[in-house]
Amino acid sequence: MRAIRTLLIVAVVLAGLFLAADRAAVWYAENQVAEKIRDSQNMSGTPDVSIKGFPFLTQVAGKKLDEVEVSLDGGVTAGTGDRSVQVTDFDTTLHGVQIDSSFTSAVADRVTGTAHISYADLSKRAGMGITTGYGGKDASGKGLVKVTGSLPLPMGQVQRSVLSTVSLVDGTTVRVHAEKVPDDFPGLEGLIRQKTDFDRQITGLPRGVKLTKVNPTADGIDIELGGTDVRLTG
Numbered sequence: 001m002r003a004i005r006t007l008l009i010v011a012v013v014l015a016g017l018f019l020a021a022d023r024a025a026v027w028y029a030e031n032q033v034a035e036k037i038r039d040s041q042n043m044s045g046t047p048d049v050s051i052k053g054f055p056f057l058t059q060v061a062g063k064k065l066d067e068v069e070v071s072l073d074g075g076v077t078a079g080t081g082d083r084s085v086q087v088t089d090f091d092t093t094l095h096g097v098q099i100d101s102s103f104t105s106a107v108a109d110r111v112t113g114t115a116h117i118s119y120a121d122l123s124k125r126a127g128m129g130i131t132t133g134y135g136g137k138d139a140s141g142k143g144l145v146k147v148t149g150s151l152p153l154p155m156g157q158v159q160r161s162v163l164s165t166v167s168l169v170d171g172t173t174v175r176v177h178a179e180k181v182p183d184d185f186p187g188l189e190g191l192i193r194q195k196t197d198f199d200r201q202i203t204g205l206p207r208g209v210k211l212t213k214v215n216p217t218a219d220g221i222d223i224e225l226g227g228t229d230v231r232l233t234g
Helices: 002-040 056-061 119-126 189-196
Strands: 048-052 064-072 076-078 085-099 106-117 131-137 143-153 156-169 173-178 198-201 210-217 220-233
Touching: 002 048, 002 064, 056 064, 085 119, 085 220, 106 119, 119 131, 119 143, 119 198, 119 220, 131 156, 131 210, 143 173, 143 189, 143 210, 156 189, 156 210, 173 189, 173 210
Parallel strands: none
Antiparallel strands: 048 064, 064 085, 076 085, 085 106, 106 220, 131 143, 143 156, 156 173, 173 198, 210 220
8 A cells, every 4th residue: 555655646746747847848938939939020029929738748749739829919010111000919829830850940730810900000001191990881791991081182181081991902911992982072083092092011921821801890900810831930
């Protein structure tokens, strides 16, 4: 009986040591991955990385991680120059991350995620004198964006608002396009659209990740993204 008791105690101690080592390894790996993502994407802040699954060391031995979550609440600027836009609440989940033998590159079987663009940030990058906000829903229930701009006319500045749809182009670009332009100034549709219609490209995503859905809401534009066989590093 004493031998069995001693064996059980040893087993519990060893299990505790393994658990501690496993959790320490996860903590170290999460911090290393977060720093690498920050440096490779030139982020001002460090993302939060959470490696799921237990035990972690067994996943490392098999060179495949079940699931990795990456989030950045502070936001990241996507795009360049006057075509950039601030993206916030960036959350992604990497499924089936295969690590190479040298641990220098990784490929995810599948990536899913969400991001958000506020109307305030969209207005900053829409163009001088342009503001954006929620425009309600159309007859089909699809969200709209209200775009307001000022036009320089001979009689002075004239302000007009349009309701615009938001769509995706090539899985990388958010397009805002007015459904209908006010016709109280005939012949000026082109000038009005120069103010109210615009594209903003979301850059800096890992190769293979595309924007899959956009949805204007009362708080801003929600974005869904995804991809398969996504190379993360290397």
